[in-house]
Amino acid sequence: MEVIKFLLAVGFASTLMACAQKTEQSVDAAVTQASCGGMIYQNRFIVEWEDGHTSIENAESYEKFKSEFVKSNLKEIKKFYKDQEVQMLPLQDSSVTVDEKIMPTSTVSQNATATTYWGQQKVQADQLWNLGIKGKGVTVAVVDSYVQADHPQLFTRLSINTAEIPNNGIDDDGNGYVDDYYSVDFRDEPTTGKESVHGTHVAGIILADSAVPSADSSSPAMKGMAPEANLIPAPFINSSGSGSLSNAILALNYAAKRGAQIINNSWGGAGCEGGKALQSTFVDLDKQGILLTVAAGNSSHDIGDSPEYPAAFNLANQITVASSGASDFMSYFSNSSNKLVHIAAPGENIYSTVPFNKYADTLSGTSMASPFVAGAAALLKSAYPKATSVQIKDALLTTAEYSQNNQFRVTSRGRMNVYKAYLKLQSVMGN
Ligand SMILES: [Ca+2]
Ligand SMILES: [Ca+2]
Secondary structure (H helix, E strand, O other): OOOOEEOOEOOOOOOOOOOOOOOOOOOOHHHHHOOOOOOEEEEEEEEEEOOOOEEEEEOOOHHHHHHHHHHHOOOOEEEEEEEEOOOOEOOOOOEEEHHHOOOOOOOOOOOOOOOOOHHHHHOOHHHHHHOOOOOOOOEEEEEEEOOOOOOHHHHOOEOOOOOOOOOOOOOOOOOOOOOOOOOOOOOOOOOOOEEEOHHHHHHHHHHOOOOOOOOEOOEOOOOOOOOOOEEEEEEEEOOOOOEOHHHHHHHHHHHHHOOOOEEEEOEEOOOHHHHHHHHHHHHHHHHOOOEEEEEOOOOOOEOOOOOOOOOOOOOOOEEEEEEEOOOOOEOOOOOEOOOOOOEEEEOOOEEEEOOOOOOEEEEOOHHHHHHHHHHHHHHHHHHOOOOOHHHHHHHHHHOOEOEOOEOOOOOOOOEOOHHHHHHHHHHHHOO
């Protein structure tokens, strides 16, 4: 697997490893150029089968895996990869201890300031809210770290697997996961005493329920971009901030099968052999028409020169997002590329929900910019359910805002404006 930490400010050692494919593959020439490093799991393997499904297999060693598992399933196996982990650093390291959990119980005064919702205002989300467009009927998956699903502003938005009866110890819908009424936790180490705030923050940017008031006197309620969209949290990043590529793939495939129409990916670090496994999954999701929003990364570089994945996959239904600030300049930390990064969105000092000891807080990074676009896409999809992901992407990219003096180094040259994208989509789709 690869791991993957949220946002990505990553220095990779370059350790190219031999590919473990059964046959020559051309899944992605580009991925092989990426540097890769970090820990390789010696006893866990990602297997792509001829029938199209992917599984994760454990074995004592690589040799035993090849001589026993692969040998006995040779006809059915299409490709296999070593699982790997890549360490990346979030822009801001932020976590809370689990015993700090204090659920607010009463509603008190709200103290939003002019800058609290600068991002939502900049992209003119309120114009759509005023039209009653709030993401209703659209399902968004957050493939990330832990999400506090019982946060008051997220709990109301949880997508429910109606084919599953909760807490009866049975996999009622036969999807391979017992009691996944809400979701599945794909992390290797679900509880360590500390939790990252990342996933909860990302989820809130997309769809925190603005109809639920804050119960914390020091924190105003979050206004999610699409406050009536539905959430599938699919955590795979451990509380330490890293995760495995195999768990990411399981989480992505799970979200797709549960009906996610949009999947946000505020993480990176998938290079080399493992990057090919991830790309194969992304290509499959892309073929299903799922819109994939991806953080460009926080290494301040051009990912056309130094590819990072999944940011640089550049698929038809993928939108890779750079970060901009309140003054509408590219954030100093943001990755860019005139070919591979598509649009900028607010990513500095972004206020959103956090777990446990506070109601909401401020973080910065392309991890925050990507969910702005995911939420915008959910708004557009709810307004025009028949719009394809390509049409939604095109509407967002062709209406990005920029001035002649300030063009962003992204394909659209500008920063997202969801209201303008809505008007564009309206002209394409008709009323
Ligand atoms: Ca199930
Ligand atoms: Ca059940």
